Amino acid sequence: MMWLLDALLAGWLLSLMSGPLGSFIVWRRMAYFGDTLAHSALLGVTLGLLLDIQLNLAIILCAVFIALMLASLQRQHLIPSDTLLGLMAHTTLAAGLVTLSLVDNVRIDLNGYLFGDLLAVDRQDLMAMAMGAAAVLFVLSRIWRGLLAATVSEELAQVEGYPVARLRLLFMVLLAVVIAGAMKLVGVLLITALLIIPAAAARPFSQGPKQMALIATLISMFAVALGLWLSYHFDTPAGPSIVLTSAMVFVVSQLLKGRAQQA
Amino acid sequence: MNEYLIKLQDATLERQGRTILNKVNLEVRTGEIITLIGPNGAGKSSLLKLALGLITPTRGQRHSRGDLRIGYMPQHMSLPDTLPLSLKHFLQLAKGFQRSQLQSACQRLNIEHLLDRPMQRLSGGELQRALLARALLSQPHLLVLDEPVQGLDIAGQSELYQLIADLKDELNCGVLMVSHDLHLVMSATDRVVCLNGHICCEGHPQTVQKDPSYLELFGQSMPAHLVPYTHHHDHVHTDDCLHDHSTPEKPADQESS
Numbered sequence: 001m002m003w004l005l006d007a008l009l010a011g012w013l014l015s016l017m018s019g020p021l022g023s024f025i026v027w028r029r030m031a032y033f034g035d036t037l038a039h040s041a042l043l044g045v046t047l048g049l050l051l052d053i054q055l056n057l058a059i060i061l062c063a064v065f066i067a068l069m070l071a072s073l074q075r076q077h078l079i080p081s082d083t084l085l086g087l088m089a090h091t092t093l094a095a096g097l098v099t100l101s102l103v104d105n106v107r108i109d110l111n112g113y114l115f116g117d118l119l120a121v122d123r124q125d126l127m128a129m130a131m132g133a134a135a136v137l138f139v140l141s142r143i144w145r146g147l148l149a150a151t152v153s154e155e156l157a158q159v160e161g162y163p164v165a166r167l168r169l170l171f172m173v174l175l176a177v178v179i180a181g182a183m184k185l186v187g188v189l190l191i192t193a194l195l196i197i198p199a200a201a202a203r204p205f206s207q208g209p210k211q212m213a214l215i216a217t218l219i220s221m222f223a224v225a226l227g228l229w230l231s232y233h234f235d236t237p238a239g240p241s242i243v244l245t246s247a248m249v250f251v252v253s254q255l256l257k258g259r260a261q262q263a
Numbered sequence: 264m265n266e267y268l269i270k271l272q273d274a275t276l277e278r279q280g281r282t283i284l285n286k287v288n289l290e291v292r293t294g295e296i297i298t299l300i301g302p303n304g305a306g307k308s309s310l311l312k313l314a315l316g317l318i319t320p321t322r323g324q325r326h327s328r329g330d331l332r333i334g335y336m337p338q339h340m341s342l343p344d345t346l347p348l349s350l351k352h353f354l355q356l357a358k359g360f361q362r363s364q365l366q367s368a369c370q371r372l373n374i375e376h377l378l379d380r381p382m383q384r385l386s387g388g389e390l391q392r393a394l395l396a397r398a399l400l401s402q403p404h405l406l407v408l409d410e411p412v413q414g415l416d417i418a419g420q421s422e423l424y425q426l427i428a429d430l431k432d433e434l435n436c437g438v439l440m441v442s443h444d445l446h447l448v449m450s451a452t453d454r455v456v457c458l459n460g461h462i463c464c465e466g467h468p469q470t471v472q473k474d475p476s477y478l479e480l481f482g483q484s485m486p487a488h489l490v491p492y493t494h495h496h497d498h499v500h501t502d503d504c505l506h507d508h509s510t511p512e513k514p515a516d517q518e519s520s
Contacts, residue, residue, distance in 0.1 A: 027346045077279075149356040152342060159315050159335040160358040160401060199345075206347045 004232055006126060007118040010185055011224030011242065013129040014194070017136045017178045019217025022195035023202070023209070024171065027151050031196050032082065033070070036089040037175055038191035040066040041183050042096025042113060049103050056128060056180045063176035066092060071168070093188070116187035116239030118228075129181050136174050143167055148209055186239035193243045198223065201250040204257035219249050267292050268331060268405045268437045274313055274323035276306070283309050285461040286323065291405060296431060296438040298448050298468075301458035302480060307441045308338060310458060311409055314439060331405060334398030338409035338441075340390065342382050350385065350393055351378040357400040368396040371430075387414030391423065399430065406430070408440035417447070424451040445472065445481065 025034050041059045043066075048058030070088055074081055100108060112120060140147075149157040150164050158164045182191045198220040199212065206212035227242030267290045276284040284306045291297055291314070299307050312318045315335060316325060342348060354365055369375045372392040377385065385393060391411060398406060411427065412420040428451040431438050442448045445455060449468040456465040463476040471477050 027343055029343060145356060146358075149358070151346070152348065152353065152356060153337060153340060155312075155315075155317055155337055156335055156397070157356075157358075158317060159333050159407075162358055203345050203347065208347055208349065208352055212347055 003119060003121070004228065006121050006123070007185070007238065008225060008228055010118075010121045010126055010129055010181075011228065012221050013126070013133045014178070014181055014185055015198075015217050015220035015224055016133045017174075017181065018195050019198060019202075019215075019220050020140055020213035021136070021171075021174055021178055022197075022199040022220075023213045023216050024147065024151065025175075025192075025195050026199040026203075027209075031192060032085040032089060033067075034175065034192040034195055036070060036085055036092060037063045037067055037172070038179050038182075038188050039089055039093035039096065041179050041188045041191075042100060043092055044096075044180075045113060046096060046099040046103055049100075056132075059180040059183065060173070060176045063179055064173055067172040067176070068169075071172075096188075112187070113183065114187045114189050115237055116183070116185050116190070118185065118231075118238040121184055125184060132177050132181050136177050139170065139174060143170055144210075147171060186242060190239050190243050194220070194246070197243065197246040197250050201246065201253040204253050204260070219253075220246065223249055266328065267326070269314055269325065269327045269439075271310075271313060271320070272324045272326070274310075274320040274325065276309055276313060276318070277321040282460065284313070284320075287313075287458075287462055289314065289456065289462075291437045291439050293404065293435060293437050294431070295453045296428065296440070296451060297454045297456060298445070298452040299439070299441045299456050299458055300443070300445050300481075301463075305459045307458055308409055311407055311439070311441060315407055328404070332401050332403045334401055334403030334406045334436075336391075336394045336398045336406070336408045336411055338413070340382075340394060344383060348382045349379050350374065350382060353382050353393065354378075354397055354400065357397050360400045364400055364402070368399045371399070372396045372426075388419055391415065395423075395426075399434070403434065404436050406434075406436055406438045406440075408438065410441050410443065412442070412447075420447050424448055427451060445477075 025031060040063050044059030044062030045055060047053075047062055048055040051058070066088070070085075073084055073088075078084075079087075097110075100110065100113075109117060109120075111117070146157065146162040146167050147170075149160070149162055150167050154164055178195070179188075179191055182194060186194050199216040201219050202212050202215035205215055223246035224242055227245035228238060230236065230245065231238040231241040269289075269291050271287055271289040274284060274287045274289075275282065287310060289297075289310070299310060301307050309318070313320055313325060315333060316327065319325070354360065354369070366375075369378065372395060374389065374392050374396060377389055377393070382390075382393070391414065395408075395411065398408070406427070408427065412423050415423060424447060427438060427440070430436075440448075445468060449472075452468050454465060455468050455471045457463045457471060457474070457477050457480060459480060463480065464471055464474040466474070
């Protein structure tokens with residue numbers, strides 16, 4: 001049972017980060033971008049194994065690198081943005097799978113990377129996630145207003161003197177940290193779902209941006225708890241169970257919204 | 264005497280091999296309202312972005328006064344429905360805003376009663392005033408307005424132009440704005456710059472109105488309030504018009520709006 005408690009704690013730490021950052025992803029219409037970064041985590045694992053550096057660090061570095069590459073490709077307007085994102089999201093995933101299979105001297109639990117492996121969450125991971133969450137929330141609270149201003153209108157924010165480019169980069173780094181943290185819990189394929197579904201579910205109940213981030217966090221924590229319990233009870237995979245639970249919360253929130261509008 | 268706020272020198276902007284703007288020279292000074300006019304695709308918004316420093320010219324230079332504060336009113340503001348943002352939230356995002364200024368800007372633009380309204384539910388005119396209020400919050404030396412009156416009826420348009428002229432005096436700032444129609448802005452404009460990929464002509468509104476290249480772009484003179492948007496041709500040249508009108512290229516059917 002201890003592992004369940006560890007998993008719950010890990011999931012809640014993750015929710016603290018994914019609630020606010022997921023809200024920004026929804027506001028900035030960056031779901032596909034999040035996918036690309038999440039998929040790049042596999043490449044990060046390969047990199048970490050090959051260079052023998054700490055895996056979380058490798059994942060973060062790799063995600064930031066992919067994000068920068070993506071941003072520079074988008075600026076060149078070679079192909080439409082959605083095509084580019086679709087291309088990159090799946091190319092990074094494929095590249096991760098191929099390179100990982102080439103690192104054959106290590107036994108690799110591919111399923112665990114793709115869909116999460118809660119049993120693998122140990123105390124060390126918990127410590128790392130707690131520090132990651134503290135760092136992410138600290139940085140986010142410092143840049144909140146500027147990041148929101150740039151989300152509303154990047155040009156306006158830039159004219160007013162916000163450091164728009166630096167904010168964008170910081171946001172990507174924060175996202176990379178969340179992805180590294182989320183990989184063990186839900187796996188690279190489902191990270192984006194964990195980011196955007198609670199935020200989307202929180203929207204009908206929110207009157208302001210901060211409130212939405214808070215409600216998204218609470219919904220995410222609820223989904224983690226219920227999803228883990230269901231997974232334990234019915235012996236289903238944990239990551240997908242958590243994602244399904246938050247999708248159910250989303251459906252309920254939409255129904256409640258519909259009823260509120262009728263009344 | 265009166266120093267410039269911003270100055271563009273021979274600014275040329277190219278995008279994907281196309282020349283959007285060709286050797287544009289422009290200076291904006293304190294107490295002066297400059298209006299950019301020109302057909303769609305003439306590069307008006309690009310010129311504003313050059314002036315704002317949002318994009319850098321391919322060739323040529325931009326200079327601005329050292330401590331310049333700019334209030335910018337963008338042409339579009341499309342907020343995602345997923346973002347719960349009231350007008351008050353929106354205004355508070357202005358960098359370095361102060362509560363007292365927020366209050367006086369809202370009073371000045373008559374939007375106090377809308378403060379709790381979600382941005383997505385403001386009408387066209389309300390949104391224009393909201394954007395203008397945000398531009399005022401920084402106590403700007405220079406107001407840059409991209410089609411400030413779009414979506415307003417004629418009465419609303421002249422009202423807003425009058426307001427801009429008043430604000431210029433109250434703030435003692437310079438104004439650079441884009442307009443679609445010269446006739447309505449005439450009374451509130453010191454200098455008109457007629458743009459079509461390059462500066463075709465510029466000067467006092469009355470002078471510009473008689474300029475051959477202005478007439479070429481905007482049609483022969485009609486009673487002011489009846490002038491529609493008539494430039495369906497892409498350039499017949501008169502003898503005194505030696506410059507190149509070939510950029511930017513666009514199909515004729517995209518022009519009118």
